[in-house]
Amino acid sequence: MNTGSTMNITSLLFASSLVFVSLIFSYSQKLKLEKEIVISIIRAVIQLVAVGYLLNYIFGLKNILFTTLLLLFMTFNASYNAAKRGKDIKNGLLISFASIASGTMITLLILVASGSIKYEPYQIIPVSGMIISNSMVALGLCYKQLGSNFKNRRDEVETKLALGAEIKTASVGIIRDSIKTGMLPTIDSAKTLGIVALPGMMTGLILAGTSPVVAVKFQIMVTFMMLSTTSISSFMACYLAYRNFFNERKQLK
Amino acid sequence: MSILQFHNVSYFKDEKYILKDITLNIEKGDFVSIIGPSGSGKSTFLKLCCHLISPTSGSIKYLQKDLMDCDPAELRKNIGYCFQTPHLFGEHVMDNLSFPYLIRDLATDKNRINLLFSEFHMDMDLITNEVKNLSGGEKQRIALIRTLLIAPEILLLDEVTSSLDSSNTDIVENAVNSLNKAGITVIWVTHNLEQSRKFANKIITIEAGRLKSVDITGREA
Numbered sequence: 001m002n003t004g005s006t007m008n009i010t011s012l013l014f015a016s017s018l019v020f021v022s023l024i025f026s027y028s029q030k031l032k033l034e035k036e037i038v039i040s041i042i043r044a045v046i047q048l049v050a051v052g053y054l055l056n057y058i059f060g061l062k063n064i065l066f067t068t069l070l071l072l073f074m075t076f077n078a079s080y081n082a083a084k085r086g087k088d089i090k091n092g093l094l095i096s097f098a099s100i101a102s103g104t105m106i107t108l109l110i111l112v113a114s115g116s117i118k119y120e121p122y123q124i125i126p127v128s129g130m131i132i133s134n135s136m137v138a139l140g141l142c143y144k145q146l147g148s149n150f151k152n153r154r155d156e157v158e159t160k161l162a163l164g165a166e167i168k169t170a171s172v173g174i175i176r177d178s179i180k181t182g183m184l185p186t187i188d189s190a191k192t193l194g195i196v197a198l199p200g201m202m203t204g205l206i207l208a209g210t211s212p213v214v215a216v217k218f219q220i221m222v223t224f225m226m227l228s229t230t231s232i233s234s235f236m237a238c239y240l241a242y243r244n245f246f247n248e249r250k251q252l253k
Numbered sequence: 254m255s256i257l258q259f260h261n262v263s264y265f266k267d268e269k270y271i272l273k274d275i276t277l278n279i280e281k282g283d284f285v286s287i288i289g290p291s292g293s294g295k296s297t298f299l300k301l302c303c304h305l306i307s308p309t310s311g312s313i314k315y316l317q318k319d320l321m322d323c324d325p326a327e328l329r330k331n332i333g334y335c336f337q338t339p340h341l342f343g344e345h346v347m348d349n350l351s352f353p354y355l356i357r358d359l360a361t362d363k364n365r366i367n368l369l370f371s372e373f374h375m376d377m378d379l380i381t382n383e384v385k386n387l388s389g390g391e392k393q394r395i396a397l398i399r400t401l402l403i404a405p406e407i408l409l410l411d412e413v414t415s416s417l418d419s420s421n422t423d424i425v426e427n428a429v430n431s432l433n434k435a436g437i438t439v440i441w442v443t444h445n446l447e448q449s450r451k452f453a454n455k456i457i458t459i460e461a462g463r464l465k466s467v468d469i470t471g472r473e474a
């Protein structure tokens with residue numbers, strides 16, 4: 001393996017022979033995945049190369065406005081994807097956007113204010129990428145859980161409504177359960193950090209030649225911000241979305 | 254005085270009428286029995302009374318005021334509804350008994366709970382039990398007590414004695430009858446003709462979503 005931060009193209013080409021391993025597997029086991037594997041590899045290479053050059057360009061610009069616009073674009077994409085998990089939630093896109101944006105903003109504000117990171121593209125963009133995609137996954141889980149809870153726990157909600165509860169009181173158990181479902185993967189992965197797997201970001205830093213001790217410091221920060229952003233955005237999204245399951249007469253749809 | 258007035262009420266769902274053109278008056282203090290074959294729309298009728306669903310046409314008035322103009326949560330606080338299959342939420346029986354107080358910002362009234370438990374011949378030890386360990390009949394009575402902790406104006410009962418033995422059925426019937434004597438309007442859905450005749454001053458028959466008959470029994474309400 002190459003040392004430090006350089007890896008030449010020849011070694012990368014050699015590494016690509018690994019793809020053939022999975023192709024041979026798929027073929028011999030009749031998994032019929034050859035086409036998908038080839039397509040996914042080509043997509044991955046094209047997307048990553050494009051992103052590499054794009055980031056290289058943006059990092060060079062050092063333009064605050066541009067960085068912010070890119071953040072908004074990332075948030076929008078993440079919201080769009082999260083909203084797809086909650087088809088029965090009207091305004092899903094808006095709710096997701098508000099929730100992810102708030103979570104990300106609060107976390108970034110604290111990180112920048114504390115001096116942990118600088119508001120410069122080469123720091124802000126990768127860091128935000130991690131927290132935004134983490135929130136996206138969390139919101140998807142939240143919506144799915146909200147939907148199935150309102151379906152499976154209909155009797156409970158109607159019983160509480162019949163007793164005279166407001167829709168929020170009748171839904172609080174469901175909302176909390178859904179927030180929890182959104183946050184659990186982040187909490188679980190925090191628990192096993194370094195034991196089960198070295199997280200991608202830390203691995204990346206180490207491969208690029210950063211000392212593991214420094215990489216660990218960054219990883220700790222990343223873990224903190226993922227926890228805070230997921231909790232903020234899951235909380236917001238669930239409390240904004242639950243109303244969708246009721247009509248204006250405080251009846252379950 | 255009319256406490257509930259149905260005027261040409263229909264409820265349409267999934268391409269069919271579940272209830273059609275129901276017009277009827279329920280007076281304050283009435284003891285109404287609702288009978289009718291399975292699937293005729295009795296439970297749907299009760300849901301409309303409690304505004305858990307809205308009529309697709311026609312109007313329902315509670316004390317001369319259209320339900321659509323009332324705040325649903327406030328309205329439901331005055332209209333107690335015991336479901337056909339009782340649902341107890343939370344982990345413990347107590348979670349259910351404190352809920353009516355919780356939503357009114359009141360402190361839980363232990364004496365009132367005690368009183369109702371003895372009225373329904375229930376052991377006070379049950380209140381610390383876990384919900385999942387209760388029998389069907391116990392659940393049904395806890396659900397009744399939960400509805401009665403803060404006395405409603407109207408009590409809607411959906412076949413609440415179907416999972417009770419005869420002595421417990423008597424206990425519930427007598428308790429409901431004395432509530433009615435105390436002025437609470439009772440609307441009781443039952444499959445049991447004998448039960449429907451016992452206390453009711455009005456017997457309503459619903460068939461295939463239509464009001465078939467309203468019989469005045471001659472008992473005084």
Ligand SMILES: Nc1ncnc2c1ncn2[C@@H]1O[C@H](COP(=O)(O)OP(=O)(O)OP(=O)(O)O)[C@@H](O)[C@H]1O
Nearest residue numbers: 266267271289290291292293294295296297298337
């Ligand atoms: N939410 C709903 N969506 C579609 N159909 C419904 C709904 N609720 C009830 N129905 C249908 O409406 C009809 C009347 O239902 P309802 O529960 O009111 O009957 P019921 O008289 O209470 O019957 P039972 O004596 O068996 O309890 C049934 O055919 C039922 O399948």
Ligand SMILES: [Mg+2]
Nearest residue numbers: 295296337411
């Ligand atoms: Mg029924």
